[in-house]
Amino acid sequence: NAGVTQTPKFRVLKTGQSMTLLCAQDMNHEYMYWYRQDPGMGLRLIHYSVGEGTTAKGEVPDGYNVSRLKKQNFLLGLESAAPSQTSVYFCASSYNGLAGVQYEQYFGPGTRLTVT
Amino acid sequence: AQSVAQPEDQVNVAEGNPLTVKCTYSVSGNPYLFWYVQYPNRGLQFLLKYITGDNLVKGSYGFEAEFNKSQTSFHLKKPSALVSDSALYFCAVRALSGGYNKLIFGAGTRLAVHP
Numbered sequence: 001n002a003g004v005t006q007t008p009k010f011r012v013l014k015t016g017q018s019m020t021l022l023c024a025q026d027m028n029h030e031y032m033y034w035y036r037q038d039p040g041m042g043l044r045l046i047h048y049s050v051g052e053g054t055t056a057k058g059e060v061p062d063g064y065n066v067s068r069l070k071k072q073n074f075l076l077g078l079e080s081a082a083p084s085q086t087s088v089y090f091c092a093s094s095y096n097g098l099a100g101v102q103y104e105q106y107f108g109p110g111t112r113l114t115v116t
Numbered sequence: 117a118q119s120v121a122q123p124e125d126q127v128n129v130a131e132g133n134p135l136t137v138k139c140t141y142s143v144s145g146n147p148y149l150f151w152y153v154q155y156p157n158r159g160l161q162f163l164l165k166y167i168t169g170d171n172l173v174k175g176s177y178g179f180e181a182e183f184n185k186s187q188t189s190f191h192l193k194k195p196s197a198l199v200s201d202s203a204l205y206f207c208a209v210r211a212l213s214g215g216y217n218k219l220i221f222g223a224g225t226r227l228a229v230h231p
Contacts (some may be wrong), residue, residue, distance in 0.1 A: 004159070031217075039123075049145060058218070063223035080219040090159055102152060105167075106220060 001027055004108035006091050013081040021076040021111050023091030032074040032097040033058075033105065034066060036087040043090065049056045049074055081115045088112050118211045120142045122222035129197045137192040137225045140153050140192065148210035149175030151181055155203045163205075166190060176202070197229045217229040 007022040016046075023032065030051050035043040045058030049068040063085060065077045078085060089111045095103040119142045129135045141147055148167055152160040171183045181192045192205060204226050208219040219222025 029141055031229055033218075042223040045218060048218065092160075104162040105160075106162070107152075109159045110157075116231075 004091055004093055004106050006089075006111050008111060009109070010112050012116065013078075014116055015082060017079070017081050019081065019113075020078075021089055021113075022089075023074045023076070023093075024072055025091075025106070026072065027075075027093060027106065028071070029093035029106070031094045032056040032068065032072075033092040033094075033107075034064070034074065034076045034086040035090045035092065036060065036085075037090060037110075038087050046089075048077065081113075083115045086113060086115045087116060089091050118209060118220055120207050120209050120220055122207055122225045124189075124225050125223075126226045129227070131199050131229050132196050135194050135197040135201070135210075135229070136229060137191045137205050137228065139192065139222060141175075141188050141190060141207070142220050143209050143211070145212070147183075147188075149180070149181075149183065149192075150208040151175065151190075151192050151205050152206045152208065152221075153177075154173075154206065154224075160219060163192070170174045185227040197227075199229050199231055201223060202227055202229045 004025045034046040037043050044060045047066040049055045055066045067075045071085040074088045090103040091108040094105045122134045133192045135148040150165045166173045166175050166183045174180045179194050204224045206224050207222040210219045211218050
Protein backbone atom coordinates (compact mmCIF):
# COMPACT_ATOMS: atom_id res chain seq x y z
CA ASN A 1 0.00 0.00 0.00
CA ALA A 2 1.29 3.41 -0.95
CA GLY A 3 -1.08 5.09 1.54
CA VAL A 4 -1.65 8.75 0.64
CA THR A 5 0.41 10.21 -2.19
CA GLN A 6 0.60 13.78 -3.43
CA THR A 7 1.71 15.24 -6.76
CA PRO A 8 3.80 17.35 -7.24
CA LYS A 9 6.21 17.58 -4.29
CA PHE A 10 7.36 21.11 -5.13
CA ARG A 11 6.08 23.88 -7.36
CA VAL A 12 6.87 27.52 -8.02
CA LEU A 13 4.13 29.65 -9.57
CA LYS A 14 3.93 33.24 -10.68
CA THR A 15 1.07 35.37 -9.40
CA GLY A 16 -2.04 34.74 -11.46
CA GLN A 17 -1.05 31.30 -12.71
CA SER A 18 -3.20 28.27 -12.05
CA MET A 19 -2.39 24.75 -10.98
CA THR A 20 -3.91 21.55 -9.62
CA LEU A 21 -2.59 19.46 -6.78
CA LEU A 22 -3.43 15.78 -6.91
CA CYS A 23 -4.02 13.55 -3.91
CA ALA A 24 -4.50 9.80 -4.20
CA GLN A 25 -5.20 7.18 -1.54
CA ASP A 26 -5.36 3.41 -1.85
CA MET A 27 -7.03 2.64 1.49
CA ASN A 28 -10.63 2.91 0.27
CA HIS A 29 -11.27 5.80 2.66
CA GLU A 30 -14.50 7.74 2.38
CA TYR A 31 -13.22 11.00 3.82
CA MET A 32 -10.49 13.14 2.25
CA TYR A 33 -9.12 16.53 3.32
CA TRP A 34 -6.89 19.33 2.10
CA TYR A 35 -4.92 21.37 4.65
CA ARG A 36 -2.39 24.11 4.45
CA GLN A 37 0.44 24.44 6.95
CA ASP A 38 1.98 27.80 7.75
CA PRO A 39 4.59 28.54 10.43
CA GLY A 40 3.06 29.06 13.87
CA MET A 41 -0.46 28.34 12.65
CA GLY A 42 -0.66 24.59 12.65
CA LEU A 43 -2.81 22.97 9.99
CA ARG A 44 -5.86 24.73 8.63
CA LEU A 45 -8.56 22.89 6.74
CA ILE A 46 -9.20 24.20 3.22
CA HIS A 47 -11.83 21.80 1.88
CA TYR A 48 -12.92 18.28 2.61
CA SER A 49 -14.98 15.52 1.05
CA VAL A 50 -17.17 12.93 2.71
CA GLY A 51 -17.51 10.78 -0.39
CA GLU A 52 -17.23 10.60 -4.15
CA GLY A 53 -18.91 13.58 -5.78
CA THR A 54 -19.28 15.58 -2.54
CA THR A 55 -17.13 18.42 -1.24
CA ALA A 56 -17.47 21.01 1.49
CA LYS A 57 -15.68 24.15 2.65
CA GLY A 58 -13.32 24.12 5.56
CA GLU A 59 -11.76 26.91 7.55
CA VAL A 60 -9.89 28.74 4.76
CA PRO A 61 -11.55 27.90 1.40
CA ASP A 62 -11.17 31.22 -0.42
CA GLY A 63 -9.04 31.05 -3.57
CA TYR A 64 -9.26 27.25 -3.79
CA ASN A 65 -11.56 24.77 -5.49
CA VAL A 66 -11.74 21.00 -5.15
CA SER A 67 -13.19 18.01 -6.93
CA ARG A 68 -13.73 14.38 -5.95
CA LEU A 69 -14.71 12.60 -9.15
CA LYS A 70 -13.26 9.28 -8.01
CA LYS A 71 -13.25 7.92 -4.48
CA GLN A 72 -9.48 7.53 -4.42
CA ASN A 73 -8.62 10.99 -5.75
CA PHE A 74 -9.08 14.48 -4.33
CA LEU A 75 -7.92 17.44 -6.42
CA LEU A 76 -7.13 20.92 -5.11
CA GLY A 77 -7.15 23.76 -7.64
CA LEU A 78 -5.76 27.26 -7.51
CA GLU A 79 -7.35 29.29 -10.31
CA SER A 80 -5.29 32.45 -9.88
CA ALA A 81 -2.40 31.98 -7.49
CA ALA A 82 -1.49 34.73 -5.00
CA PRO A 83 1.63 35.11 -2.82
CA SER A 84 -0.60 34.52 0.25
CA GLN A 85 -1.07 30.96 -1.00
CA THR A 86 2.61 30.19 -0.52
CA SER A 87 2.44 27.29 1.89
CA VAL A 88 2.87 23.57 2.38
CA TYR A 89 -0.25 21.65 1.39
CA PHE A 90 -1.18 18.34 2.93
CA CYS A 91 -3.81 15.88 1.88
CA ALA A 92 -5.28 13.39 4.34
CA SER A 93 -7.85 10.61 4.34
CA SER A 94 -9.80 8.64 6.93
CA TYR A 95 -12.48 6.03 7.32
CA ASN A 96 -16.09 7.11 7.40
CA GLY A 97 -16.41 9.65 10.20
CA LEU A 98 -20.08 9.65 10.94
CA ALA A 99 -21.11 11.75 13.90
CA GLY A 100 -20.01 9.96 17.04
CA VAL A 101 -17.12 8.15 15.39
CA GLN A 102 -13.72 9.62 14.64
CA TYR A 103 -11.01 7.66 12.94
CA GLU A 104 -7.48 8.93 12.68
CA GLN A 105 -6.43 10.69 9.51
CA TYR A 106 -3.59 9.49 7.32
CA PHE A 107 -1.47 12.19 5.74
CA GLY A 108 0.42 12.51 2.50
CA PRO A 109 4.02 13.82 2.34
CA GLY A 110 2.99 17.34 1.34
CA THR A 111 3.43 19.75 -1.56
CA ARG A 112 5.58 22.82 -1.05
CA LEU A 113 4.15 25.68 -3.15
CA THR A 114 5.80 29.05 -3.65
CA VAL A 115 3.95 31.87 -5.40
CA THR A 116 6.15 34.76 -6.52
CA ALA B 117 -16.08 27.69 19.75
CA GLN B 118 -14.02 24.52 19.58
CA SER B 119 -10.29 24.99 19.84
CA VAL B 120 -6.96 23.48 20.81
CA ALA B 121 -4.08 25.27 22.51
CA GLN B 122 -0.47 24.19 22.72
CA PRO B 123 1.03 26.76 25.08
CA GLU B 124 4.70 26.01 24.34
CA ASP B 125 6.30 26.75 20.99
CA GLN B 126 9.30 24.62 21.92
CA VAL B 127 10.22 22.09 24.58
CA ASN B 128 13.85 21.22 25.29
CA VAL B 129 14.72 17.96 27.02
CA ALA B 130 17.91 16.05 27.68
CA GLU B 131 18.08 12.53 26.31
CA GLY B 132 16.94 9.99 28.90
CA ASN B 133 14.80 12.49 30.80
CA PRO B 134 11.01 12.38 30.83
CA LEU B 135 9.20 14.72 28.46
CA THR B 136 5.81 16.40 28.48
CA VAL B 137 4.19 18.31 25.64
CA LYS B 138 1.12 20.22 26.77
CA CYS B 139 -2.29 20.50 25.13
CA THR B 140 -5.55 22.02 26.34
CA TYR B 141 -8.84 21.95 24.50
CA SER B 142 -12.25 23.53 24.37
CA VAL B 143 -15.05 21.47 22.88
CA SER B 144 -18.74 20.94 23.32
CA GLY B 145 -19.73 17.41 24.19
CA ASN B 146 -17.33 14.53 24.73
CA PRO B 147 -13.86 15.25 23.41
CA TYR B 148 -12.11 13.06 20.86
CA LEU B 149 -8.43 13.97 21.10
CA PHE B 150 -5.42 13.09 18.99
CA TRP B 151 -1.66 13.52 18.90
CA TYR B 152 0.33 13.60 15.66
CA VAL B 153 4.06 13.91 15.02
CA GLN B 154 5.74 15.54 12.03
CA TYR B 155 9.37 14.86 11.14
CA PRO B 156 11.19 17.32 8.85
CA ASN B 157 9.85 17.40 5.29
CA ARG B 158 7.31 14.71 6.07
CA GLY B 159 3.55 14.49 6.54
CA LEU B 160 1.90 14.05 9.92
CA GLN B 161 1.94 10.62 11.53
CA PHE B 162 -0.72 9.46 13.97
CA LEU B 163 0.60 8.76 17.50
CA LEU B 164 -2.43 8.09 19.69
CA LYS B 165 -6.01 9.06 20.42
CA TYR B 166 -8.47 9.32 23.30
CA ILE B 167 -12.07 8.45 22.58
CA THR B 168 -13.32 7.03 25.86
CA GLY B 169 -12.18 4.77 28.69
CA ASP B 170 -8.88 4.94 30.55
CA ASN B 171 -7.49 8.42 31.03
CA LEU B 172 -3.98 7.18 30.20
CA VAL B 173 -3.67 6.31 26.52
CA LYS B 174 -0.67 4.48 25.12
CA GLY B 175 0.51 5.03 21.58
CA SER B 176 3.35 4.54 19.13
CA TYR B 177 7.09 4.86 19.87
CA GLY B 178 6.60 4.66 23.66
CA PHE B 179 4.46 7.78 23.87
CA GLU B 180 1.43 8.09 26.09
CA ALA B 181 -1.04 10.83 26.86
CA GLU B 182 -3.08 11.66 29.92
CA PHE B 183 -6.63 12.90 29.55
CA ASN B 184 -7.81 15.20 32.34
CA LYS B 185 -11.41 16.25 31.98
CA SER B 186 -11.46 18.74 34.85
CA GLN B 187 -8.43 20.58 33.47
CA THR B 188 -9.49 20.05 29.81
CA SER B 189 -5.99 18.84 29.06
CA PHE B 190 -4.45 16.05 27.02
CA HIS B 191 -0.69 16.19 27.64
CA LEU B 192 1.69 13.98 25.70
CA LYS B 193 4.35 12.17 27.73
CA LYS B 194 7.25 9.81 27.41
CA PRO B 195 9.25 8.41 30.34
CA SER B 196 12.65 8.58 28.63
CA ALA B 197 13.28 10.87 25.65
CA LEU B 198 15.38 9.91 22.64
CA VAL B 199 17.23 12.24 20.29
CA SER B 200 15.16 10.69 17.49
CA ASP B 201 11.98 12.01 19.18
CA SER B 202 12.97 15.52 18.07
CA ALA B 203 10.12 16.65 15.83
CA LEU B 204 7.03 18.85 15.63
CA TYR B 205 4.06 17.60 17.65
CA PHE B 206 0.43 18.50 17.03
CA CYS B 207 -2.56 18.05 19.27
CA ALA B 208 -5.98 17.89 17.60
CA VAL B 209 -9.62 17.70 18.66
CA ARG B 210 -12.62 16.44 16.77
CA ALA B 211 -15.13 19.08 15.73
CA LEU B 212 -18.60 18.28 14.50
CA SER B 213 -19.85 20.35 11.58
CA GLY B 214 -23.08 19.56 9.82
CA GLY B 215 -23.01 16.06 11.24
CA TYR B 216 -19.54 15.32 9.87
CA ASN B 217 -16.23 15.06 11.67
CA LYS B 218 -13.29 17.37 11.19
CA LEU B 219 -10.10 17.85 13.18
CA ILE B 220 -8.96 21.15 14.64
CA PHE B 221 -5.20 21.27 15.13
CA GLY B 222 -3.10 23.21 17.60
CA ALA B 223 -0.23 25.37 16.36
CA GLY B 224 2.31 22.69 17.15
CA THR B 225 5.15 22.28 19.66
CA ARG B 226 8.69 21.67 18.56
CA LEU B 227 10.43 19.08 20.72
CA ALA B 228 14.21 19.21 20.84
CA VAL B 229 15.96 16.33 22.61
CA HIS B 230 19.63 17.02 23.30
CA PRO B 231 22.27 14.30 23.71
